[in-house]
Amino acid sequence: MSTQSADGAQGWSLDEWFVVALARTVADGEVVFHGFASPCAQVAMHVARRTHAPGSMLVEGATYAVNPEPAFVPPTSNDLALHRDAVYRMRFEEFFDAACRGAVDRMFLSGGQIDAYGNTNVTAIGGMPHPKIKLGGGGGGANISATIGALTVWTTRHGSGRTLVEAVDFLTDLGHRTPAGTRAELGHTGGGPQWLVTELGVLDYTDDGRARLVATFPDVTVADVEKATGFALTVADDVGTVPEPTPAELAAVRAVDPLGVRRLEFGPADLARRFGPAA
Amino acid sequence: MTGFHLAADKRTTLEEAVAHVRDGATVALGGGLAARLPMALVRALVRQGTTGLRVVGSAHSIDVDLLVGAGAVAVCEESYVGFEQDLGLAPAFRRGAESGSLVVRESSCVTMLTQLRAAEMGVPFLPVRGLLGTDLPTLHPEWGTVTCPFTGQVLAAVPALAPDVALLHAPIGDTAGNLHLDQPYVLDERFAHASRVVVASVDRLVDTAEVVAAGVTVPAHVVTAVVEAPFGAHPTSCYPGYAYDRSHLAEYVKAAAAGGEAFEAYLDRYVRVDEQTYRDLTGAERLTAWSASDEQWQELFR
Numbered sequence: 001m002s003t004q005s006a007d008g009a010q011g012w013s014l015d016e017w018f019v020v021a022l023a024r025t026v027a028d029g030e031v032v033f034h035g036f037a038s039p040c041a042q043v044a045m046h047v048a049r050r051t052h053a054p055g056s057m058l059v060e061g062a063t064y065a066v067n068p069e070p071a072f073v074p075p076t077s078n079d080l081a082l083h084r085d086a087v088y089r090m091r092f093e094e095f096f097d098a099a100c101r102g103a104v105d106r107m108f109l110s111g112g113q114i115d116a117y118g119n120t121n122v123t124a125i126g127g128m129p130h131p132k133i134k135l136g137g138g139g140g141g142a143n144i145s146a147t148i149g150a151l152t153v154w155t156t157r158h159g160s161g162r163t164l165v166e167a168v169d170f171l172t173d174l175g176h177r178t179p180a181g182t183r184a185e186l187g188h189t190g191g192g193p194q195w196l197v198t199e200l201g202v203l204d205y206t207d208d209g210r211a212r213l214v215a216t217f218p219d220v221t222v223a224d225v226e227k228a229t230g231f232a233l234t235v236a237d238d239v240g241t242v243p244e245p246t247p248a249e250l251a252a253v254r255a256v257d258p259l260g261v262r263r264l265e266f267g268p269a270d271l272a273r274r275f276g277p278a279a
Numbered sequence: 280m281t282g283f284h285l286a287a288d289k290r291t292t293l294e295e296a297v298a299h300v301r302d303g304a305t306v307a308l309g310g311g312l313a314a315r316l317p318m319a320l321v322r323a324l325v326r327q328g329t330t331g332l333r334v335v336g337s338a339h340s341i342d343v344d345l346l347v348g349a350g351a352v353a354v355c356e357e358s359y360v361g362f363e364q365d366l367g368l369a370p371a372f373r374r375g376a377e378s379g380s381l382v383v384r385e386s387s388c389v390t391m392l393t394q395l396r397a398a399e400m401g402v403p404f405l406p407v408r409g410l411l412g413t414d415l416p417t418l419h420p421e422w423g424t425v426t427c428p429f430t431g432q433v434l435a436a437v438p439a440l441a442p443d444v445a446l447l448h449a450p451i452g453d454t455a456g457n458l459h460l461d462q463p464y465v466l467d468e469r470f471a472h473a474s475r476v477v478v479a480s481v482d483r484l485v486d487t488a489e490v491v492a493a494g495v496t497v498p499a500h501v502v503t504a505v506v507e508a509p510f511g512a513h514p515t516s517c518y519p520g521y522a523y524d525r526s527h528l529a530e531y532v533k534a535a536a537a538g539g540e541a542f543e544a545y546l547d548r549y550v551r552v553d554e555q556t557y558r559d560l561t562g563a564e565r566l567t568a569w570s571a572s573d574e575q576w577q578e579l580f581r
Contacts, residue, residue: 136361140388143409
């Protein structure tokens with residue numbers, strides 16, 4: 001199988017690799033969900049189902065379609081295109097009830113700010129009620145980040161230096177520990193963040209609930225990541241490079257996302273990052 | 280709730296329909312994100328000059344942003360207002376929140392659902408998972424906690440919420456107000472049952488038999504008024520009729536971001552006109568092409 005991309009160049013782009021790295025956080029057999037405004041996660045879930053996790057159950061965010069096979073991913077999450085060939089569409093109530101009672105294994109979550117414990121802010125930079133920048137809002141995250149089995153957190157803005165912060169200005173979605181206590185102390189049933197995937201590398205979480213760098217993309221150093229991170233970064237002893245995407249994974253990304261909606265999440269410099277034979 | 284609505288013919292005009300919405304009312308807007316938003320009703324609300332609204336719901340976009348930009352909204356209690364990664368933050372909503380002219384009491388999807396369910400059930404509150412440890416409760420002094428009498432668990436508790444008026448849009452409905460919607464229904468059914476007044480617009484008024492054959496999603500007895508408004512969700516989608524109008528949404532976002540005269544010009548051109556003029560100006564008809572082929576469908580999103 002060729003790894004030729006749509007523009008004819010050999011190799012692969014950062015946006016493609018990033019989606020593959022997100023997809024690999026899905027384990028086969030899991031029930032997975034993404035929210036709206038999440039093109040990378042949306043594409044990644046389909047890539048996972050078409051590669052290493054064919055037995056996973058995918059619930060398409062905002063349409064609640066189960067295991068659809070869209071011909072393309074549109075730039076809005078509530079569209080009929082995302083129902084294609086779904087045998088069943090959950091109702092809004094049905095999905096959120098399932099998520100609240102613990103029947104959903106994984107959700108993808110992002111944020112304008114993310115702290116070391118994986119708490120995210122999608123409400124307001126500068127906090128409320130006097131925001132400096134009012135962000136869109138959290139959808140259902142403030143409820144179901146508490147109850148879903150595991151969270152894959154992602155950002156494509158780590159390099160800005162403003163995204164991974166010591167403390168979020170407003171805590172919209174729950175990480176492992178909040179100023180009010182740990183998940184256990186607060187009575188929350190879900191497992192919290194398991195992975196944090198950024199355009200610089202991949203992080204997991206230590207037993208005390210803090211993000212830990214386990215791999216970087218090959219054009220990024222550990223020092224780059226430390227510099228871009230606003231909290232004291234834990235680095236794994238065996239920190240390595242993000243495993244390369246396989247031809248099958250790249251083919252899946254390109255087949256699922258012919259419109260390239262995943263690219264909407266990246267700035268121009270990151271879109272120019274290329275890897276592989278001709279990079 | 281004031282009981283069921285039993286009239287056989289609830290047809291009315293957009294203007295009379297939105298007269299149900301008084302200044303300061305709590306209004307639920309149907310649909311979600313860029314799908315099946317009640318835009319013809321929203322435009323009529325703007326023309327009516329309504330002010331002081333409290334809008335409640337889940338994830339929304341141009342409906343809330345347009346109302347905020349037109350000065351109709353005092354308090355926003357949605358879980359999200361924006362245009363996703365495609366067109367970004369909601370300009371008027373953002374400006375209102377940042378300047379302090381709009382009070383944002385951000386909610387969350389499950390919380391809103393739970394509050395509507397409490398109203399439907401006739402109970403004063405319900406417990407809900409999550410929220411504790413987040414900052415959302417700081418925006419809601421009316422929320423609390425409750426200790427389970429059986430297990431001792433402490434859970435967030437939220438009060439019943441019965442909107443004064445729900446504005447819904449459906450592809451088809453009959454004169455009595457039976458409505459058929461395509462999935463996802465989002466919160467439309469909950470709004471319909473929890474709200475005191477339900478005003479519906481439909482792309483096509485049809486015989487009852489056609490609605491029954493398609494499936495009644497919202498029954499006539501909870502609907503107060505119905506008005507035929509072809510392409511009434513435009514520029515958002517209303518399948519199986521039409522896809523969303525990406526270029527019009529981009530034009531709106533640009534005008535709203537510029538604000539001032541540019542926003543007024545948008546209102547003059549697209550809102551302070553009758554719906555037939557609006558449909559002609561926007562060329563809404565072209566959005567029915569989605570069903571011709573996957574290629575034509577994709578083209579609408581490029």
